[in-house]
Amino acid sequence: GAVVSQHPSRVICKSGTSVKIECRSLDFQATTMFWYRQFPKQSLMLMATSNEGSKATYEQGVEKDKFLINHASLTLSTLTVTSAHPEDSSFYICSARARGGRREQYFGPGTRLTVT
Amino acid sequence: AQKITQTQPGMFVQEKEAVTLDCTYDTSDPSYGLFWYKQPSSGEMIFLIYQGSYDQQNATEGRYSLNFQKARKSANLVISASQLGDSAMYFCAMREAYSGGGADGLTFGKGTHLIIQP
Numbered sequence: 001g002a003v004v005s006q007h008p009s010r011v012i013c014k015s016g017t018s019v020k021i022e023c024r025s026l027d028f029q030a031t032t033m034f035w036y037r038q039f040p041k042q043s044l045m046l047m048a049t050s051n052e053g054s055k056a057t058y059e060q061g062v063e064k065d066k067f068l069i070n071h072a073s074l075t076l077s078t079l080t081v082t083s084a085h086p087e088d089s090s091f092y093i094c095s096a097r098a099r100g101g102r103r104e105q106y107f108g109p110g111t112r113l114t115v116t
Numbered sequence: 117a118q119k120i121t122q123t124q125p126g127m128f129v130q131e132k133e134a135v136t137l138d139c140t141y142d143t144s145d146p147s148y149g150l151f152w153y154k155q156p157s158s159g160e161m162i163f164l165i166y167q168g169s170y171d172q173q174n175a176t177e178g179r180y181s182l183n184f185q186k187a188r189k190s191a192n193l194v195i196s197a198s199q200l201g202d203s204a205m206y207f208c209a210m211r212e213a214y215s216g217g218g219a220d221g222l223t224f225g226k227g228t229h230l231i232i233q234p
Binding site (some may be wrong): 027032034042043044045046049059093095098104105106107108109110112 | 136151153158159160164166191209220221222223224225226227230
């Protein structure tokens, strides 16, 4: 199946700093990537949709200036958590949908962010 | 109202038994897709099965089958002959064609924690 990677897998940062998370589709081109957040023992919540070459679409309640998304190529999307605070600590998961309309979204392994 | 409802927060099942995980959904879109994902303790989301709203037959993928009852807005996952490695969180999710989040973003249920006992 299609492979999506995320880097880093875990990151610990201090409050007030920014953290960048990368999401790559390794063996397919993804015109659309999605960013989800998952708090412990809870479900995944869609944060934003990232389209190659255009601005991301954010879900209601998600601050676009805090969660910067860049989808610079057909295989890479980045999520930058700016001025991170402890409440931003969470599991961030990206997914990608292959070009050509395949129905599945392929998920990355996730990034666990801890803000101290 | 919740779009995806999974009423079983946790389930214990004996190995080799069949398991049914419940999922009901709410949408007014005529076109939508229903997904089941498995999330082991490692956190990765593993795609299991997909059912399109216009599909006439229930989807099957190996030991997984989806009991799709459109009139009842139900999309239960059936795992036949459960194995110890099936222990994980299971999420039901929906993609709506017209009113969903983003372009094809998924809406997830709260999940069911399945534990297979030897």
